[in-house]
Amino acid sequence: MRRPWLAKAAPYIFLGPWLIGMLGITLGPMIASLVLSFTDYSFLRDPDWVGLDNYVRMFTNDPRYLSSMVVTFTYVFVSVPLQLGFALLIAVVLNQGLRGLAFYRSVYYLPSLLGSSVAIAILWRQVFGGDGLVNQVLGLLGVEGLPNWIATPEYALGTLITLNVWTFGSPMIIFLAGLRQVPPELLEAAAVDGAGRWTRFWKITIPMITPVIFFNLVLQMIGAFQTFTQAYIVSGGSGGPVDSTLFYTLYLYQKAFRDFDMGYASAMAWVLLLIIALFTWLAFATQDRWVHYGEE
Secondary structure (H helix, E strand, C coil): CCCHHHHHHHHHHHHHHHHHHHHHHHHHHHHHHHHHCCEEEECCEEEEECCCHHHHHHHHCCHHHHHHHHHHHHHHHHHHHHHHHHHHHHHHHHCCCCCCHHHHHHHHHHHHHHCCCHHHHHHHHHHCCCCCHHHHHHHHCCCCCCCCHHHCHHHHHHHHHHHHHHCCHHHHHHHHHHHHCCCHHHHHHHHHCCCCHHHHHHHHHHHHCHHHHHHHHHHHHHHHHCCCHHHHHHCCCCCCHHHCCCCHHHHHHHHHHHCCCHHHHHHHHHHHHHHHHHHHHHHHHHHHHCCCCCCC
């Protein structure tokens, strides 16, 4: 005999573990951090309600916070376009019918798997150190007066941008899949009409893969705003010389777990959430102007 109540309850039973995790691990802590963002709270005393003081302090009385904003925005707006451009270039090269394509895809994808790891960040710190591989190679070429790239304010952020560009494997794989979807008959028809390789690329290939470009752009932008491990390891957790690599997430970590200013750190986390949400919304709001889908 079937039990109707059991059939109705079955979906909720299967969803139960996910709902418990969602409420207990994600939604619950988010609500708690939102409440704490309006308090003066550390691990050593009870929360003291301060209203909007944490948010006002960020923009009016915390130069390091504003510095972290500048560093993070510079990193996002420079490294993401460079990474996507380089990934698209490699994808175009691999799409030319090279032998051993699967091998090259695997090799080029490895940096994306390893780029955010502590080991690679430590290696990067050694490569761009005063006696690192970069200076040794440049020294062999006769270049003198080489700096310690990591410890020099003018170049420290550039080393982390280079690291992010180096992790081009993930967007490259997605670009390669998009390029495979471009109808070859369109390219052939354009070639018959006299369009050169460069014209075919800009007039046909790029418009056809704009949905893939849009997807990669949103994904990599969100990831760049949340970059932490590389900045923490390369700068030794300090934010680099003269705060030149003081990323937003790194400063948030310092306020929370070094200064135990949990209320202020919670407010910083919510501002970061709003910043990411704003730029994601802008990307979706402007996609009608440049993203072309199949039905169009």
